[in-house]
Amino acid sequence: MDLIAPMRLYALSKRHFVLVFFVFFICFGLIVFIGIAGPEIITSRTLPPISTKSKGHLQSRPFKLQTPGLSTYNQELWLMCHFEPNKSTGEEFRKNIPLTVAVSGVMQDTSVPNIRVDAHNHTRSLHCTNGLCDEIIVLHLGYLNYTEYMITITFYDLEDPLFSIKNVNFTLKMYNALFSQVEIWFRFIFVVFTFMVTCLFAHSLRKFSMKDWSIEQKWMSILLPLLLLYNDPFFPLSFLVNSWFPGMLDDLFQAIFLCALLLFWLCVYHGFRVQGERKFMTFYLPKLFIVGLLWLAAVTLGIWQTVNELHDPSYQYRVDTSNFQVTHSEFLKAQKCNADHIIVI
Incomplete structure (x- = not known):
């Protein structure tokens, strides 16, 4: 008989639940204090x-x-x-x-x-x-x-x-040069902690087959590696290499993680209404298409602005409204074509 992977969240007592929130608010308050007392950006x-x-x-x-x-x-x-x-x-x-x-x-x-x-x-x-x-x-x-x-x-x-x-x-x-140094240390600390949490999560589920994982555990196995990329372990290259590539890589990682997080919440909230098997064509594919359009728009506009700034330092997105209008109209057409299908789902 296959074992079902347990979720520690459901096994927490009231004392442990309050302790988790207490630690979270302490960490959040500490980060806010460092942001207020730290150097200006x-x-x-x-x-x-x-x-x-x-x-x-x-x-x-x-x-x-x-x-x-x-x-x-x-x-x-x-x-x-x-x-x-x-x-x-x-x-x-x-x-x-x-x-x-x-x-x-x-x-x-x-x-x-x-x-x-x-x-x-x-x-x-x-x-x-x-x-x-x-x-x-x-x-x-x-x-x-x-x-x-x-x-x-x-x-x-x-x-x-x-x-x-x-x-x-x-x-x-x-x-500010001092802010850049603080940003390097913060990103390094978050990368290390994210890597440790990812390894601990993978270690805790090693005894269970993937088909026995809950939907939340499957999503966490995707979001944690993407969170590691979101913190950008290649960020120090921006200060070592005189190139636009590290900055573009950072923007790409952020767009991927944020779109994956949006896809996760769409699946979770829609899953409250769908009781039964979640088929890929009817459940996941429309959401992938919607979030994929957002990801494509973010990456395209980011690359477009970076390429134009490389050739022209006086370039601004406000002076390039014609290309923006074309992209915006195409995006609205794609939304309109799939509106009926989205409403039905």
Whole structure:
């Protein structure tokens, strides 16, 4: 006679049940405290303001900026631009501003090779109200190959009789190096604990055949290895290899685990209504299709944004709305085609 794999959750006493929740809340509170007391995630460095009166007209005048020393612990780099109006009229002002961005990396021997062959042209939306203008994201570097960067920015069609600019302020934003070190240790600790729990779980079920496992135990045998990948044991490669691949690998692992977790909850909640055999074609396949669409959309958009940022550091998903609309319409068509089948199930 085959043994049925027991679930320890159903054998817990009230005292053990309260102890589990007590330990969970202690760990959760400790993590929240470390997050509050720990280093800030993003650090900012404001460059000296550039006056538009000291060097002539703003129209078509290039701004040349040089970043301070950076390290791989800074992970990414954003350049923000903030326009300071000459006077406040109290009226709302909106305008699309064409700009050109060129980025060069500074080597250790002070040579300046071009990261991108050509300068890239884009349009940003300027919005000002009550004498305050919103920040504009000029560029974003997904990973840092060089210790310093030379950035040349040229604005076009910015002068307007109803709107004059007094100063142009640039701000550099990057990950805090101290936060990156804390993140490495946290990920390492979670990877080790996840690996230990996975091994203990597999060891506790070694005496039982897989057909005797409960549905929760079968799902845990899938989610625990995916949780190990979610914590990304390859994360330190981001600081050792000057490549976009480790970051893309991290995004891929996160998308896989989150979609698998969503699939688990869909199966569990739908299983409350289905009493009997769960056939693959009628029970699992529609859920796999729905979650697969979400996974495909997340991975596709992530790869699309990464590839575009590699070729153009001034790229933003907001300026690529046409491709997004195509993807969105195709996704809605797929949802509509399967709506009747989903409702029946």
